[in-house]
Amino acid sequence: MTTANAKAANIDLNQFNGVFFEECSEHLEEMERVLLSLDDAAPDPDALNAIFRAAHSIKGGAGIFGFEDMTVVTHLLESLLDRVRNHQIPYSSAMTDLFLEAGDVVAMQLAGHREGKPFSAENVEQVSLKLQRLLDAVGASGEAAGSGADAPGAMRQTVIRRLEILFTPDRDIFQRGVRVENLVEELKELGELQTSATVSLPEDFAAFDPEACYTSWCFSLTTEASDNDIRDIFIFAAEEEQLVIREVRDEGEGELPPPDVAGRPAVEEESLSSQVHGRRAYDRDETAPGAFGRRSGENESSIRVSVSKADQLINQVGELVITQAMLSQVAASIDPVLHETLHRSLLQLERNTRDLQRSVMSIRLVPISLVFNRFPRMVRELAAKLGKQVELRMTGEGTELDRGLIEKITDPLTHLVRNCLDHGLESTEARVAAAKGPVGTITLKASQMGGRIIIDVIDDGAGLNREKILRKAVERGIPASDAMSNEEVWQLIFAPGFSTAETVTDISGRGVGMDVVLRNVQALGGRIQIESEPGAGTRITISLPLTLAILDGLSVGVGDHRFILPLNAIVESLQPKKEAVKTLNGMQVVNVRGEYIPILPLRELFNLHNGVTDPCSGIFVLVNVEGEQAAIMVDSLLDEHQVVIKSLEENYRKVPGAAGATILGDGKVALILDVPALLQIWKNRTYGRECPAGEVTTNE
Amino acid sequence: MGNTNETSFLALGGEWVITVINQQLQCLMGHRKTMLSEMACDAREGTSAAPGGAVTLDMSRVEALDASGCQLLASFVQVMRRDGVKAGVAEMPASFSELFESLGYHRVLQAADQAYEDA
Numbered sequence: 001m002t003t004a005n006a007k008a009a010n011i012d013l014n015q016f017n018g019v020f021f022e023e024c025s026e027h028l029e030e031m032e033r034v035l036l037s038l039d040d041a042a043p044d045p046d047a048l049n050a051i052f053r054a055a056h057s058i059k060g061g062a063g064i065f066g067f068e069d070m071t072v073v074t075h076l077l078e079s080l081l082d083r084v085r086n087h088q089i090p091y092s093s094a095m096t097d098l099f100l101e102a103g104d105v106v107a108m109q110l111a112g113h114r115e116g117k118p119f120s121a122e123n124v125e126q127v128s129l130k131l132q133r134l135l136d137a138v139g140a141s142g143e144a145a146g147s148g149a150d151a152p153g154a155m156r157q158t159v160i161r162r163l164e165i166l167f168t169p170d171r172d173i174f175q176r177g178v179r180v181e182n183l184v185e186e187l188k189e190l191g192e193l194q195t196s197a198t199v200s201l202p203e204d205f206a207a208f209d210p211e212a213c214y215t216s217w218c219f220s221l222t223t224e225a226s227d228n229d230i231r232d233i234f235i236f237a238a239e240e241e242q243l244v245i246r247e248v249r250d251e252g253e254g255e256l257p258p259p260d261v262a263g264r265p266a267v268e269e270e271s272l273s274s275q276v277h278g279r280r281a282y283d284r285d286e287t288a289p290g291a292f293g294r295r296s297g298e299n300e301s302s303i304r305v306s307v308s309k310a311d312q313l314i315n316q317v318g319e320l321v322i323t324q325a326m327l328s329q330v331a332a333s334i335d336p337v338l339h340e341t342l343h344r345s346l347l348q349l350e351r352n353t354r355d356l357q358r359s360v361m362s363i364r365l366v367p368i369s370l371v372f373n374r375f376p377r378m379v380r381e382l383a384a385k386l387g388k389q390v391e392l393r394m395t396g397e398g399t400e401l402d403r404g405l406i407e408k409i410t411d412p413l414t415h416l417v418r419n420c421l422d423h424g425l426e427s428t429e430a431r432v433a434a435a436k437g438p439v440g441t442i443t444l445k446a447s448q449m450g451g452r453i454i455i456d457v458i459d460d461g462a463g464l465n466r467e468k469i470l471r472k473a474v475e476r477g478i479p480a481s482d483a484m485s486n487e488e489v490w491q492l493i494f495a496p497g498f499s500t501a502e503t504v505t506d507i508s509g510r511g512v513g514m515d516v517v518l519r520n521v522q523a524l525g526g527r528i529q530i531e532s533e534p535g536a537g538t539r540i541t542i543s544l545p546l547t548l549a550i551l552d553g554l555s556v557g558v559g560d561h562r563f564i565l566p567l568n569a570i571v572e573s574l575q576p577k578k579e580a581v582k583t584l585n586g587m588q589v590v591n592v593r594g595e596y597i598p599i600l601p602l603r604e605l606f607n608l609h610n611g612v613t614d615p616c617s618g619i620f621v622l623v624n625v626e627g628e629q630a631a632i633m634v635d636s637l638l639d640e641h642q643v644v645i646k647s648l649e650e651n652y653r654k655v656p657g658a659a660g661a662t663i664l665g666d667g668k669v670a671l672i673l674d675v676p677a678l679l680q681i682w683k684n685r686t687y688g689r690e691c692p693a694g695e696v697t698t699n700e
Numbered sequence: 701m702g703n704t705n706e707t708s709f710l711a712l713g714g715e716w717v718i719t720v721i722n723q724q725l726q727c728l729m730g731h732r733k734t735m736l737s738e739m740a741c742d743a744r745e746g747t748s749a750a751p752g753g754a755v756t757l758d759m760s761r762v763e764a765l766d767a768s769g770c771q772l773l774a775s776f777v778q779v780m781r782r783d784g785v786k787a788g789v790a791e792m793p794a795s796f797s798e799l800f801e802s803l804g805y806h807r808v809l810q811a812a813d814q815a816y817e818d819a
Contacts (some may be wrong), residue, residue: 174718174768180767180803181767182797185802195801195804196806197774197803197807198808199775199808201778205732208773208775210768210771211718211721211768213767213771215771217803217804220806232794
C-alpha cells in the first residue's frame with residue numbers, strides 16, 4: 001500500500017513508525033553483519049541476496065511511511081547490488097567500505113527521523129554521489145544505462161517493455177489482509193495491464209476453504225517501469241520466488257496465457273538460483289492495518305514485547321514471590337499435622353512461584369551477541385587505522401544474560417577490545433620478527449558457569465610488560481614492589497590514571513579507561529581477572545552475575561535488623577577464638593590460618609544501637625572481593641535464600657554500603673549489602689578519610 | 701430450484717468479502733447439494749431429456765465484493781460446470797464487474813465455459 005493509498009483509506013501510518021524504525025534497524029544490522037562476513041574475492045550469492053533484500057526492504061518501507069529521503073541512498077545501493085548479484089559487475093573490497101558507509105548514512109537518517117532531529121544532508125549527498133559514480137562507472141553497457149532510469153528523481157529513459165508477471169501467492173494472502181485489488185490498481189498506474197487468473201481447485205470441493213487463496217495471476221504489463229518498481233508493489237505480498245517477471249519479446253497481440261499452475265507456476269532457473277526464504281517487513285505486526293497483513297499460517301518463533309511490559313511483569317512476579325514467602329512464614333507457626341493440606345498447598349505454591357519466577361526472569365535474558373556484533377566492524381576499522389592485520393573470533397555468542405547487564409557491559413568490553421588492538425597486538429612487522437603469524441587474533445568468548453556469566457577478551461599479542469607496569473606504578477606513587485606476584489602486578493593497571501602507553505592515541509592510552517572498566521564491572525556485581533604471558537598474549541576475564549533482578553543471599557542478623565549478604569562474595573563463616581582477634585594499626589583483625597583479616601562490624605557500619613559488640617560473641621562471615629578479604633561481624637546467621645532485589649534509589653534514596661533491598665517473608669525490609677562498597681567505607685573510616693553522612697560512625 | 705432442464709436463478713445477497721466468505725460458501729454448498737440430488741433423481745427416473753441443467757447466480761443484491769468473493773464465485777461456477785451444470789453470473793453491478801475483470805476472474809469463467817462446451 002502506498003502512502004497515497006493509505007491517505008485515501010484514512011489510515012494513519014504514523015502510529016506504525018516505531019515498527020518501521022525497529023525493522024529498519026534490524027535490516028541495517030543484518031546488512032552490516034553480512035557485509036563484514038563477505039569474502040571480497042568470491043562473495044557468497046546468498047549473502048549478496050541477503051544484503052540486497054535488506055536494502056530493498058528498507059527502501060520499500062521508507063517509501064510507504066513517507067521517509068522518501070531514505071529511498072535515495074538505498075535505491076542506489078540496491079541498483080549496484082543487483083548488478084553484482086547478476087554478475088554484471090565484479091565485487092570488490094572497496095564496495096564493502098562504500099556499502100558500509102551507505103549503511104551508516106541510512107542509519108543516521110533513521111536516527112534523525114526517530115528522534116526528530118536534523119541530520120547532515122551533506123553526508124547523504126556525498127555517499128549518494130559515490131554510489132552514483134560507481135554505478136555510472138560500471139554502467140557503460142546498455143543495461144547499466146537503463147538502470148539510471150531507475151534512480152528516483154533521475155531522468156527516465158522511455159524504454160517501453162512488455163512484461164509478463166506471474167504472481168503465485170501464499171494460500172493465506174487473503175487472511176493476511178493483502179488486498180490483491182490494490183496491487184492490481186498499482187500495476188495499472190505503471191502502464192497498460194491485462195490480468196488473467198487461474199484457480200486451482202481441490203479435487204473434492206468439500207475441502208475448499210474460501211478464506212484460502214487458490215488463485216494465481218498472470219499480468220501482462222506494457223510499461224516503462226523497471227522490475228524493481230514492480231517488485232516494490234508486491235513487497236509485502238510476495239516473496240522473491242513468488243513473483244516472476246519476464247520480458248515478452250514477441251510482437252503482436254495475443255491472448256494472455258494463463259499461469260502454468262499445477263498448483264503453482266514453473267519458476268525460472270535464475271529465480272531458483274536466488275531462491276532464499278526472505279522475511280517480509282511488518283508481517284509480525286499484529287496491529288498493522290489489513291494492507292500489511294500477518295502470516296497466520298507461518299510458525300511464529302517470537303513476538304515483540306516492549307521492555308517496560310517485560311519489566312512490569314518481572315516486578316509483579318517479584319511481588320508474588322515476596323507474598324508467597326510471607327505466607328510460608330505464617331504457615332511455619334501453624335501445626336503441620338492439623339493443617340496438612342494447607343502446608344502441602346503452600347509447598348506447591350512455593351514450587352509454582354519459583355518456576356514462574358524462573359520463566360519470567362528468562363524473558364529478560366538476551367544473547368550476548370547483541371554486544372559482540374558491534375565488534376567486527378570496530379575491529380576492521382581500527383585495525384585498518386593502526387595498519388595492523390587482525391582477525392576477530394567470537395564464541396559463545398548465544399550465551400544469554402540479563403538485558404540490564406548487556407547495556408552496561410558494552411562500554412567496558414569496547415574499551416578492552418580497543419586496548420587489545422592498540423596496545424596488545426603488535427604490528428605486522430613486529431609479529432613476523434617475533435616468528436609469529438602476521439595476523440593477530442582477538443578472541444571474544446562468552447560462557448555460563450555456576451550461575452555467572454564469564455566473558456573472556458583474549459589476544460595473542462605481546463602480553464603485559466611487568467617491569468614497565470611496576471616502574472609506572474612507582475612513578476605514580478602507587479604501592480608496588482618486585483615481590484608482588486604477576487596477578488598483583490596486573491591489577492595495578494586498574495589504578496586511576498594508570499597507563500604505560502608511550503603516546504596517547506585517539507584509540508586508547510589516556511589512562512582513564514581501565515579503572516572505569518573495573519568500576520563499571522564491579523557496579524554490576526562483577527569481577528575482573530587478568531592472565532598474561534610475555535610474547536604470548538593476554539586474557540582478561542570478566543565474571544558477572546546472571547541477572548540483576550534476583551540474588552542468592554545469606555540472611556544475617558545484627559540486633560533487631562536483618563541484612564542480606566550475596567552468596568557469591570562469601571568464603572566461609574566462623575566463630576573466632578579470643579586469641580585470634582588482634583588490633584593492628586588501630587584496626588581490629590582476626591587471624592585466620594595465619595592471615596590477618598580486617599574485621600568489619602556491621603553494627604558500627606550502619607550505626608545500629610543494639611547488637612553484639614564483643615567480636616568473640618559474634619560470628620564472622622569471611623568475604624573476598626577482588627582478592628581483598630574482610631571478616632564481616634554479625635550476631636547470627638539466619639537463612640540462605642533467593643531474594644528479589646528492589647532498588648533503593650527508586651523507592652527511597654541511595655544508601656552507601658547497600659546494593660538494594662528486599663522484602664522478607666515477615667514483611668520487613670532487609671538491606672542487601674554491597675560488599676566492595678562496605679570495604680571501601682570501612683577503609684575510609686579507619687584511615688580517617690571523609691565518611692558518607694548518616695550511616696557510618698567514627699570508630700571510638 | 702425447479703426442473704434441472706430449466707435455468708435456475710440463485711439470488712445472492714449480502715457481503716462477499718473475506719470476513720464473511722465462509723457463510724457464503726455454506727449457502728452455495730447447500731444449493732449445489734440440492735441441485736446435484738435433483739439431477740441424480742432425474743437421471744434415475746429418466747425424466748430429463750438431457751443431462752445437467754443450468755444455474756444463474758443473480759448478483760443484483762450483492763452489497764460488497766473482494767478478491768476472496770470473486771474467487772469463490774469463479775470457483776463455484778467452475779465446480780458446477782465440472783458437475784455438468786452450466787453456471788454463470790448475471791446482474792452484476794458495474795463496479796463489481798469491473799473488479800471481477802480487473803482481477804482476471806472473467807477468464808476463469810471463460811475457461812470454464814470452454815471446458816463445458818468441450819464436454
